[in-house]
Each structure stands twice: as C-alpha cells, then as structure tokens.
Amino acid sequence: MHRRKRHWSRQDNRAWKRKRLSRSWEHDERQRFSHYWKSPARSRSRSPRKKVYWEKSQNGWSGNERGTHSISFQSESYSTKSSVTEKSRSRRHHYRRSSRRHRSRSGSYSLVSTWKSHRSAKDSQTIEDDKEGHLVCRIGDRILDRYEVVQILGEGTFGRVAECVDHHRSGTKVALKIIRNIRKYRESARLEINVLKKIQEQDRDNKNMCVMMWDSFEYHGHACIAFELLGKSTYDFQKENNYLPYPLKQIRHMAFQLVHAIKFLHDNKLTHTDLKPENILFVNSDFNTSYNKSKNCEEKCVKNSTIRVIDFGSATFDHEHHSTIVATRHYRPPEVILELGWAQPCDVWSLGCILFEYYTGSTLFQTHDNREHLVMMERILGPLPRRMVYKTKKQKYFQNGSLIWDETSADGRYVNKNCHPLRTYKREDSLEHAELFDLLRRMLEYSPTLRITLDEALRHPFFSRLTPEERRLGIRTSRDLSR
Template sequence: METQRIVEFPHKNMDKRPRKRPRLTWDMPPPLPPPKVLPAIYCGQEFGNGGIPNFSFPNNMFYRGISRNGSPPWRPDDKDGHYVFTVGESLTPRYRILSKMGEGTFGQVLECFDNEKQEVVAIKIVRSINKYREAAMIEIDVLQRLARHDIGGARCVQIRNWFDYRNHICIVFERLGPSLYDFLRKNSYRSFPIDLVRELGRQVLESVAFMHDLRLIHTDLKPENILLVSSEYIKVPDYKFLSRSAKDGSYFKNLPKSSAIKLIDFGSTTYEHQDHSYVVSTRHYRAPEVILGLGWNYPCDLWSVGCILVELCSGEALFQTHENLEHLAMMERVLGPLPQHMVVRADRRAEKYFRRGTRLDWPDGATSRESLKAVWKLPRLPNLIMQHVDHSAGDLIDLLQGLLRYDPVERLNAREALRHPFFTRDRRRFGYSL
C-alpha cells in the first residue's frame, strides 16, 4: 500500500526550548564555490552502543573528487532550507535513497536502504533552519529516553541512528506502515469497525500513559502521527454501500491486516517542567484550555485522543475548523456550553471571543454564512456516535464524555481511560473482530 507521511510542526516559539546536546557534524557544506574533493567524516551516533562506526575506504573509492558509493556532490538547499536529493543516490556511504515518503513543515521523510544493517529505514531530514534543528535535537533526546524504557519497542517508533549531514539533522527510524489518517484517506474516509477502534484506542492510551509516566507530554497527537506497523490490508464488504451500484467496487473497503500501531513525531514533545504557555497541538485536536490561553499539561493529550476516537469511528475529523471562535462554537454545539470559571480566566487574546466576558460571541461573531452552516450541521456527541456505531455505542459515548471534558482537572487521565468499560467489558483476546 502506498504510504505518505505529512507531518505538521505547529510551534513557533521553539527558541524558548533549551538545546539538549552539543551539535555534531557530518559533511558540512563547504564555502562557495565547493571544493572538488569533499571529505566524509562520520560524527553521528548509533543508538544502543553509543559507538562511532569506523569506516575505512579503499584507495580507489574516490574518482575525480567524488565518492562512487558515498555522498553525492554538494549542492545548495532549496529556498526553504529543504535538502535537495535524487532518488538512487546515497545519503552518507551507509544509506541509499529509495523514495520520498512525505514532507512537512519540519523537512522531509525519505525511504532509504541501510547498507550496513541490510534493512529499509525511514530517515527524517530536517530543514537547515536553526529552530527546526534545535527541535530535532530535542526530539532525539526524547526518542532515546523513550527507547530506554520502551522494552520491546511496542509503543513508540524506534530510533535507529542520527547524524548531522550538510547542516541537516537526520534521524533514522524503523520503517513502519501508513498513518491512520492515510489509511482513512486511501479508503475514501470510511470509518473503522468499532472493535478495531477499541483496539487502536487501547494502544494509543497505553502509549500516552507510558509517556506521561516518563513526565513527557506529546502535545501533537493526531491520526497522522499514529502509524500502523504493517502496510498489509484486506478487503471486506462494506454493508453501507451494498445497495448501491457496485461498478466501481465501492461495496468493499480496506481494513488493516494487523491492528498494531506506534506513535511518531516527538518534535513537539515537552517535558513536564518546561514552559506550557505557548500554543500546542494541530488545530482539529487542540484542547479548549490551549485556545483560551489557560496553560496546559497532560490532559491536553487526552482531549486529542478523544477527538481521534471520534474520527476513527466516523471517518471525519470532529472539529473541522481553522479559526478559534468557530472552533469554540463547534465545541459548544457538540458538548454543551463552556464552563464559566474557564471563560472568566481566559487570557487577553481569548477575551474577544466572548460577549460581556461570559457568553460566546456566536453566531454574531461568525465570519461567514459557511461558518454558521459548519457549526449548525454538527450533532450532539451522543447522536454523532450513534450514527456510526451499533454495539458498544453507550460505552464509547461515556468514555468520550470523560476524555472531552472542558475542565482539564476533571478530564480522564490515560490510566483511568484504560479502565473504562469500553475497553474492559467486552475485551477481545485475539485481536479485533471483523
């Protein structure tokens, strides 16, 4: 199955975050014009043994100043600081570029072949811009911390290696399957069966609980950042389409052959003791305390999990919006009015969303008729779930009402959510039921 990974990087205040380790260098760009012979000196770090590989090159490896099996000639980055590459060439002598997997604000993800380990890996090549480089160094610290505690590597993507190549931080990961978002997109946004949603939700919450136990907050949970371990899938009848024309095969939908998943993208992950005043999370999965400027902590991850579960069982994002007032209006439409004690504490930037400081300025503050329609068409949460779920709807609704509580103090934490009847009442021992 074709996979793409488009990862957003929401932070604009990464300069506030301290750098965690000294910068190391591999193959830095030489002064223009570049010299004919570009030395290749490995200064990366192999995770696990901390050693530095000792490459030895035969005398005939270099020909007219260019390594036959090593790095390509130096070339400038594009105007946005992205690394410019060609499929088939090498990224250091160790990695051969096979394809481009995705691109985001942070940089690019390339599928590469590891000549040393003889395996396919994914390499995240970060843009050569300081704030993204600094965020990448923090991500490396987080990944190594997670790997030390994630025995068996079942919860989070595993880091294989990292190095600094021509002013680009490169992070080498195990190769996984498509994201849940990409799977939904390739499947025409058809929802997952409730038993699969249960299994996926359980794994996400176990991963979140694991991170929170390590005093880490992911802050950017979304279907794009949850990857299936395998790309294999099966076709099953889609009973919602059986009565329609079957010429295009629409009565079938795809389901992953394995429900195993892992979290990715820890470039936004924050330690408990760090500054929690800036805006976090991708818009659709952003908690109300973030929008209101009340500060945030572990509960912001659980709000995101609630939004993800709704999306998996409905096929569509719960809050499809790009503007704060409309977002808050959607929340009130689905979940009821915001608590007054949160409204009166909103920061100055959020005060404009309320009339006389207490009531949401809606619909008077709507920017367009389309915005009004987008809010009006949303049903209450119980009705929304019952439109898509047959059995287990009551348990799922109760779980979501706990994950989507406005007040973060009252919101379920990850361990509490895992003990909810939605996961314990009818637990399958042998995977999800089709």
C-alpha cells in the first residue's frame, strides 16, 4: 500500500523541532565545553575516571614568592562588577562559582578556584584580545590595578612580554609575560608556573641562574607571570652586534653559569628541553662600544656577562611522559631526530651547540630538514654510530647503514660548502681555544651515554682560568637594586 506523505503545518514543524532538538542541543553544548576545558592531557598521574572540567571563567594563582603579597581574586578589592567589552571570548558565558581539586603534573594536589570575571572599579580601560588571542596592551594600561604597562619587550607564539611598573612593590619594574587566550598556551603556562615554583622551593637564594618568578595570576583568560626584569637575550645582543662572536673570556663565564644552571635542573629531576640563545638572558645588557679593525665595524661588548635561564614551558620531570620531539631544530640532538628516546643528556647537546654559536656567531646546524641535519652532523662530527643507525625506526634515511644523500643537489652543494670538521672552526691555536673545542667535542658526542656529564664538565680544564669573581654564582647587578 502506498504510504501517504504527511504535510506539516508551520506551527507543527516548529513544535516538533523544539521537542526533537532540545535535549540533544544540551548534550552537544555540554560536550563542546567539556572538551574545551578539560584538564591538560600531559599529566599522566591524573585518573581518566575523574576528569576535571575547567569552567569558562578565571582560574587564579596567588603569589607566595619571597617579598610579595598574596593576591587573591576573591578578595573584596577585586569584587566589583566589570565593564568589560563583549569582544573577549572568556566573558561570553557566566558560570557559578566553584572550586575543584586539581592534580598538578608533578603529582601533588592544589586547590584551584574558579570565579566570575571581575575588574576593579578604578580600572575603566576596555579589555580586548586581537584576532590571534593576544591581550591588547597600551602604554599606561593597568593590570589588576597593580602592573602599569611601560613598553612591550617582545612577542612570540606564546604571547607577549611587557615591561611594567609594580605599584605594590614601590614602583619596581618587572617583566610581565602575558599568555595568549588560547587553551594550549594557558595549559603550558600552568605547567611552567608549577616548574618555577618547584625551582624556587629548591633555590630560595636564587644562586642557580634560573629566572625568578615573583607573581602569577589569570587576567580575563590570559595566564600572566611576573618575572624579575632582565636584559636582552644572548641571541638578540649578538644579532644587534652584527653576529660578531663573544670574547672567549665571556664565553667561559657564560658557559660556567649555564653548566651550573642546567646541572641544578638535572639534580632536581628536570630537563629543560628547549635550551637556545633566545632563552638565555643577560641580567644587565649594558655594553661598551669599540671599533673592530678586522671587521671594519663598531663592536659592542657587554659589561657584565651574568645570565639567567628562562622559558620552562617545555621543562619535563624525569617521571613524566617524554614527548617524541623536543628542542628547537638547530639545537636538537641526534637521539631525538632518530626517535631513540631522550633524557637529560639532550640538554648537554643543546649547550654545546649554543657555545659554538657564541664562539663563531653562526648556527652550527643551519637546517630545517631531518635528513640534511644528520648529513651536517656527519660532515662536522664524523659518521653516526652503527648501533644508532640500526636501532632507529627512521630507516627511510638510510641504505645499508649509510645516509641516503645526493651531493650533487642544491642542498648537497650547500652542505659541502658550509659544513666542515669541527676543529677547522677554531680561530686560534692557543691552549684555551683548544680547551674550548675539546669541551665542545665531548658535549657533541653522538651517544647520550658517552656524552660528557655536567659534573665532568665543571672539572674540565676550560674552566680553570675563571677568576674568583666569575666563580661566584647568582651575582646581582645594578638592575636589581630597586627591590
């Protein structure tokens, strides 16, 4: 029998759709928000049965650092209603106030409170994000009615760093790292804050050359971390100096501090995993200028080579999950490229690449391709160990134990022209230059188990020429006297 097609009236159609879609719409919304705000996946210690869903509101930390007053967003001074523009994604929905127990990635529990977005009544500035999720900062803006923006120091994929005046610290200047209002960067910031707190617990006198965190909080969806104000990065200083090499005396002093800083992390079961010149800052980058006759240009020489290590967003504890790929390309060790697993020796390889860059002014491995990277290593350091070649799953790079490579190609000609044995880069034949290159060769050992340890590096003859003043760790400079 032919089934007669039913004709729906417009009112019947609307009623049927409301009935049909009401519960599924609620389910879809619940799924959408729970996926967006679920707890960070990097924590392996969290039970999958007890998923913690982050409500779309402000999560806060209070500063318990030395000399700072704890700032709680639930205090009366920050309880007035906000006149925030609706442009910010973090203020489109309102949720009830709640608190949950959240396990940090180190395994310890901490109380994380969520709340509605509030602002000080005194702060009449509009809060908005640009299309990439950066907080729009203008000179003179105040954050929490405490941090007044003086200038923007830099910008990266994670967010922006602003120089601010801390009005709760008698006008002390700080570097405020403002993370983009994007989930993965907020999660990375939370992990970095956890690492920085662990570092401060073990280094209360700040003698191990790791950057000091003074405060951490969340501001309209942006994780913010207040650091001591430092100078330029060692990369930026060298770039502005026409990539001229650092003096050997300063390389020795910086290397000594870096070995101590990374050894401190390793002793506390941490691996930095992203060491590079951009993540090493001078405490004070004031410089003297002189004329370099050989280069026929003005040369800058930093007055004080005291440094600090920054950016612990990728730092990994020994007990945590180790992601397959770590380290920025140019400072990535062979065991990571070949996916053989990595541990703390990967920081030692990165350190060797950094010291070479300080010495020559150029990157040791200037490439963005795995195969070319391995070829450059063989040109500079000799052939890869056979057992590493046969153990790796990346057999597409090899044939009969040798790298597949066309030396007549454009890339092949570039490698042949620019990559030479490590010893040929030595500027002088003096003993101290030879000592540096011996240290570099041992840091750039292919096998992680044979690579020099940082304890052994501190006893290397290259550091025997340090003065007693240079051996003092955690030296403060004039930049710090305002505290």
